[in-house]
Amino acid sequence: MEDAEIGRGETEEEVSLDLCFNPRKLPTVLTAEELVDKAFRRAKKVSGRNKKERAINKLSTLSNVFKDYFGRIISSHPSYQNLPDFYRELIDVVVGIGNLRKSLGALAWADTKIQALISKGIREIKGGKNPDVVIRSTYGRISSVVNQIGKNLEFLNRAKNVMREIPTLSNDPVVVVAGYPNVGKSSLVSILSTVKPEVASYPFTTKKIFVGRGEINRRKVQIIDTPGLLDRPLHKRNKIERKAILCLKYLADCIIFVIDPTETCGYSMESQMSLFHELRKEFHSVIPVYSKTDLHDLRDKIGFSSVTGEGIEEIKGLIHECIRDKR
Template sequence: MTFNPRKLPTVLTSQELIDKAFRKASKVTGRNKKEKSLNKLSTISNVLESYFSRIVSEHPSYDNLAPFYREMVDAVVGLGQLKKSLAALQWANSMTQKIISRGIRKIKGGQNPETVLKEVYGRIASVIEQIDYELRFLNEAKQKMREIPTLSNDFTAVFAGYPNVGKSSIVSVISTVKPEIASYPFTTKKIYVGYIAGSKRIQVIDTPGLLDRPIEKRNRIEKRAILALKHLADVIVFVIDPTEICGFELEKQLSLLSEIKSQFDIPIIEIYSKSDLHDKRDRLSVSIYTENGIDELVRILKNMAESKSDDVTGND
């Protein structure tokens, strides 16, 4: 299911919502007090009903969200509170409609319209005030979820390896010249998304700062981001710089590789970068300068993408 976090609705505070409904009602007229009061109540009923329904329907069904997004949403705002807040809006919707129907019945039954109206206004305001926390939560959640990158369902290759080994250089050589940069929902992390065109488009993801250091040193939210990548990645391209010019010993790089292997249950393509500077050929060696090995890497990715789309069961 598609999820566009940038399209989530802005949510009013309880006071703003009360003002909105009552302001609309204040403009309503009628031939007499009774009719005017009934018109006011049906206006409030419409305003609230359409408001609550719109907010709830503009949120996706979080249970049916692709696992990558579910993880992201849970890490960023908390799925439990999100669902509770939407349920609170539905509760407020049915409560306010009940209060209004009761008011309408009382007026039709001959009670003083102004007295009934006052009582209904008070009750409605009190119900809406009770969901003030949830309304604010939903609005903050919208702001936070804006940061979640929107990605496609294409076959996805995620790049990993220590800093300065050449990941970004390779990503920009094999995929669309200018990768889209989306911020990851953590202070400094960004995710770079490029595409390799072809009969099966390939999404190429560079995640500086995520898969470039041992995982146990990560804070909780970074760990969750790495977890989320598991749902997204069809293959990991692990880049090793055997020249160690990157500043990390080969041994250290290989130990990160085995850590990632143990964490991710998906194919891993191991490559050497900077092949113009060394002669190691026991892995596929690529150079962005001589372009040595680049076509081969793209060919391997394309073959994997093709065979994945043949797989009728697919994955998430």
């Protein structure tokens, strides 16, 4: 799992996400050590009229702390199977739904195990066993159970950090900017929208999905910058490319396909055109445009330069035409 797989523009306004959960509200997950510490500290504060009562109260407190904690983490996650397709598949690509299920299952297992240990401890104290001995052994067993799920707790915390970055989308039309790596997609998106993705002269600079907001002929649009795609079958695509494909598949009302005819991106025109024809077979509204017109004279397609600003109005015109009848 990579960190910060998906990015959002700093300046974009908050929009409601039509999801049954808010990924930004996923709670921080403590490490095994922190969790044990927290629970035992709470139990330490407990009093009672005598040793026996105090020991029972301590164990009851531990029972509540663990039950509440595990319950809160587990219930903060949605039923992933019921999420809208884009989010379900995206979460699967960036963190793995199987891994999430496994880790949440491990928490549920630990909860059951700990509750059973505590009930047994309370029974033993009530039955006359030395409270100090029972407390010591129950604490030891609880620590060992929590340590067993240490990796799951860490995974859930990393997953939370990644999922918090999932972009929120409004109902405005979505323009997805796609193409080979290094062709000038991010440069175009930063001109058309609020988002300023990183631009660099090497391929696969953009690893995240950036959602920027823009206005085209007074119509609000969402402009998505995607990682570069190579011309190869889906099963050979890497995680970064798969994120771009998900945007095309589920979100795009209009796809601006950026072609760099100077080949300074490092990829031939032939490969770029081959990808274009592939995408056109699969998706509607794929509009090919040339980038870097400051470096070439080809004008058989609409082109733009992010350096001189040439052609940007024409690109806006194409987008306007494309989204006119959408939502």
